[in-house]
Amino acid sequence: MESISFKDLAGKVCVITGGSGVICRALAEGLASVGVKIALLDIDKEKAEKVASEIANDYGATVIGVYGNVLDREALEAAKSEINAKLGPISLLINGAGGNSPLATTKVEQIDESNVAAPEDTFFGLDPAGFDKVFALNFKGTVLPSMILTRDMLDRKKGAIVNISSMNSYRPLTKIPAYSGAKAAINNFTQWLAVHFAKTGIRVNAIAPGFFITDQNRFLVLDKETGGYSPRGNKIVSNTPMGKFGEPQDLQGATLFLLSDVAAFITGIVIPVDGGFSAYSGV
Ligand code: NAD
Numbered sequence: 297m298e299s300i301s302f303k304d305l306a307g308k309v310c311v312i313t314g315g316s317g318v319i320c321r322a323l324a325e326g327l328a329s330v331g332v333k334i335a336l337l338d339i340d341k342e343k344a345e346k347v348a349s350e351i352a353n354d355y356g357a358t359v360i361g362v363y364g365n366v367l368d369r370e371a372l373e374a375a376k377s378e379i380n381a382k383l384g385p386i387s388l389l390i391n392g393a394g395g396n397s398p399l400a401t402t403k404v405e406q407i408d409e410s411n412v413a414a415p416e417d418t419f420f421g422l423d424p425a426g427f428d429k430v431f432a433l434n435f436k437g438t439v440l441p442s443m444i445l446t447r448d449m450l451d452r453k454k455g456a457i458v459n460i461s462s463m464n465s466y467r468p469l470t471k472i473p474a475y476s477g478a479k480a481a482i483n484n485f486t487q488w489l490a491v492h493f494a495k496t497g498i499r500v501n502a503i504a505p506g507f508f509i510t511d512q513n514r515f516l517v518l519d520k521e522t523g524g525y526s527p528r529g530n531k532i533v534s535n536t537p538m539g540k541f542g543e544p545q546d547l548q549g550a551t552l553f554l555l556s557d558v559a560a561f562i563t564g565i566v567i568p569v570d571g572g573f574s575a576y577s578g579v
Pocket residue numbers: 313314315316317318319320337338339340364365366367391392393394395396433437460461462463504505506507508509510511512513
């Protein structure tokens with residue numbers, strides 16, 4: 297019997313939605329290092345092409361940037377045709393496009409005596425359009441690519457999907473009710489689709505990153521003036537037993553594991569990659 301490795305991934309085609317973002321770029325680098333052919337699907341085509349050519353150069357890998365909007369069925373169909381023509385049938389999918397919006401973020405953590413007279417800073421000041429936006433991007437933006445980009449997997453009776461959840465899916469984080477709710481929906485959908493696909497040979501799992509400094513949360517965790525941690529940034533680090541933010545590369549291992557045949561009997565799970573955050577009660 298061969299020893300366990302990620303060799304089965306070499307030569308397979310993986311689509312990564314939101315592929316030119318901070319976290320997905322690191323996931324793409326992990327996959328490139330084991331010989332996966334990668335399509336970075338992103339609404340920002342120029343950035344996707346730039347990141348693709350950088351990874352291709354750095355790893356001697358086959359990586360292309362493709363325009364795609366995870367909320368637009370026709371754009372996804374067109375992206376699939378382009379990927380099939382350039383790389384071949386799709387075996388692996390990472391649903392990486394996602395994020396929060398300031399429109400669905402409260403200014404304060406709790407209502408108390410100091411802010412009860414300023415409802416615009418609390419739940420009462422949130423713009424419902426922010427909820428639509430965040431639920432669409434994270435939840436529908438995971439459902440739709442799972443529908444359009446998995447047909448080759450169905451034909452070939454084999455495939456794997458990794459969704460990107462978050463720590464806020466288990467217990468909501470203060471200030472971001474829409475993002476927390478949308479990520480909770482992703483955990484639920486991961487289980488639903490895993491069961492629905494279980495007899496097709498397609499496995500469906502997720503990773504739940506803890507805290508990583510990226511473009512979407514920089515405004516919340518860093519102090520604009522000093523460049524140090526904001527009070528929220530400090531709170532995160534003190535509630536993460538490893539005492540630091542994660543590096544995007546820390547997500548590579550769990551992702552490769554879930555995509556590889558090494559995890560052949562694993563479907564419907566969510567793996568926290570969080571420096572111990574979810575294990576810690578704060579005391
Ligand atoms: P990012 O903002 O760096 O990248 C997101 C990418 O998605 C961008 O390249 C953007 O152009 C693309 N995108 C946006 N809308 C799109 C659409 N409609 N169709 C296609 N592409 C679209 O994000 P990130 O911080 O690297 O996060 C990646 C994933 O990880 C997200 O799902 C995010 O919710 C999740 N996550 C991030 C953290 C964190 O600490 N940053 C923690 C937990 C989970």
